[in-house]
Amino acid sequence: AQKITQTQPGMFVQEKEAVTLDCTYDTSDPSYGLFWYKQPSSGEMIFLIYQGSYDQQNATEGRYSLNFQKARKSANLVISASQLGDSAMYFCAMREGGAAGNKLTFGGGTRVLVKP
Amino acid sequence: DTGVSQNPRHKITKRGQNVTFRCDPISEHNRLYWYRQTLGQGPEFLTYFQNEAQLEKSRLLSDRFSAERPKGSFSTLEIQRTEQGDSAMYLCASSHQTNVQETQYFGPGTRLLVL
Numbered sequence: 001a002q003k004i005t006q007t008q009p010g011m012f013v014q015e016k017e018a019v020t021l022d023c024t025y026d027t028s029d030p031s032y033g034l035f036w037y038k039q040p041s042s043g044e045m046i047f048l049i050y051q052g053s054y055d056q057q058n059a060t061e062g063r064y065s066l067n068f069q070k071a072r073k074s075a076n077l078v079i080s081a082s083q084l085g086d087s088a089m090y091f092c093a094m095r096e097g098g099a100a101g102n103k104l105t106f107g108g109g110t111r112v113l114v115k116p
Numbered sequence: 117d118t119g120v121s122q123n124p125r126h127k128i129t130k131r132g133q134n135v136t137f138r139c140d141p142i143s144e145h146n147r148l149y150w151y152r153q154t155l156g157q158g159p160e161f162l163t164y165f166q167n168e169a170q171l172e173k174s175r176l177l178s179d180r181f182s183a184e185r186p187k188g189s190f191s192t193l194e195i196q197r198t199e200q201g202d203s204a205m206y207l208c209a210s211s212h213q214t215n216v217q218e219t220q221y222f223g224p225g226t227r228l229l230v231l
Contacts, residue, residue, distance in 0.1 A: 004158075033217060043205060045159070045222035052217065091158050095218075101172045102147065102211070104220060106158030 003027065004092055004107035012113050013082045020067070021077040021110045023092035031097035034075040035104065036066070039089040048090075051075055079112075087114045118142060120223035122208050128229045129198055136194045137226045141210030148191050149220060150183055152176065153205040165191060166213065198230045 005024045013019040025034065036048040051059045051066045059066040067076040079086055089111050093104040121140045129135050141148045147166050151159035162181070163173045167188040177183075180198075185191040195202055205227050209220040 035219070037222070042224065043227070044224045045207065045209070047219050047221060050217050050219060093158075102164060102218070103149065103161035103172065103174075104151075104159075104209075105161070108156075108158050 002107075003105045004094055006092055006107035006110050008110045009108070010111040010113070012115055013079075013086075015084060015114055015116050016081055018078060018080045019082055019112060021079070021090050021092075021112070022074070023076055023107060024072075024074045025092075025094050026073065027094065027096050029096040033095045034066070034068070035093045035095070036064070036075075036077045037091045037093060038086075039091060039109070041088070045091070049077065082112075082114045084114050084116060087112060120208055120210050120221055122206075122223040122226050124226060125224060126227045126229075128231065130231050131198060131200060133198055134194065134196045135198055135228065136192055137206055137208075137228075138190060138192050139208030139210075139223060140190045141208070142212075142221060145210035145212045145221075146188070147211045147213055147218075148185055149209040149211075150191070150193050151207040151209065153207055153225070154203075159207055162193075195228075198228075200230045203228055203230045 032053045034051045037045045049061045049064045051068045063080045065078045089109045091109045092107045123138045149164040150162040153159040165185040180196045183193045205225045207225045209222045211220045
């Protein structure tokens with residue numbers, strides 16, 4: 001089974017509007033972390049936001065917020081007030097604890113195109 | 117700039133040649149990771165180091181691949197006898213073993229094209 005699933009291969013969003021990017025995950029480990037990264041066309045992966053499995057509140061970082069629904073195993077990224085510079089690939093990733101080590105497992109990504 | 121750096125940024129080689137990539141992590145980070153990303157996919161884990169020790173290797177890392185981090189600072193990834201299927205972006209990341217979050221910060225990557 002896929003550990004990280006991003007079901008939206010691509011999305012258009014109007015500038016200044018909000019967009020939600022879906023991410024579901026699969027793990028039996030009680031301790032895990034969820035990350036979102038942005039990858040512009042230049043290729044570098046830019047860290048956006050983190051949510052720990054034991055965190056009681058949804059994470060927020062500026063215009064980025066994470067809608068964490070633990071029972072549903074989803075960690076959707078919300079980008080508010082979209083800007084043209086938000087056009088990029090967005091990846092959801094998970095780090096599990098214990099024997100899984102420290103590696104990140106990534107989803108297939110969602111391409112976002114912001115329209116002026 | 118104190119971010120993760122990678123060299124070269126681009127590499128074109130012929131099938132059968134050997135190539136070596138370098139990664140310089142953020143200076144205070146003791147963990148260093150290599151990932152491979154093919155077109156249209158998310159990155160896939162290859163290997164990681166804690167200081168100079170290589171602690172985990174993916175099954176993706178065939179015996180043609182070798183990685184080192186001799187002094188616990190920079191790392192090299194070598195691919196011997198390259199194949200066309202090795203064409204990909206090779207990403208390096210580093211982190212500091214401090215807390216639960218331990219965010220991995222990525223370099224700009226090395227794009228490899230094997231002809």
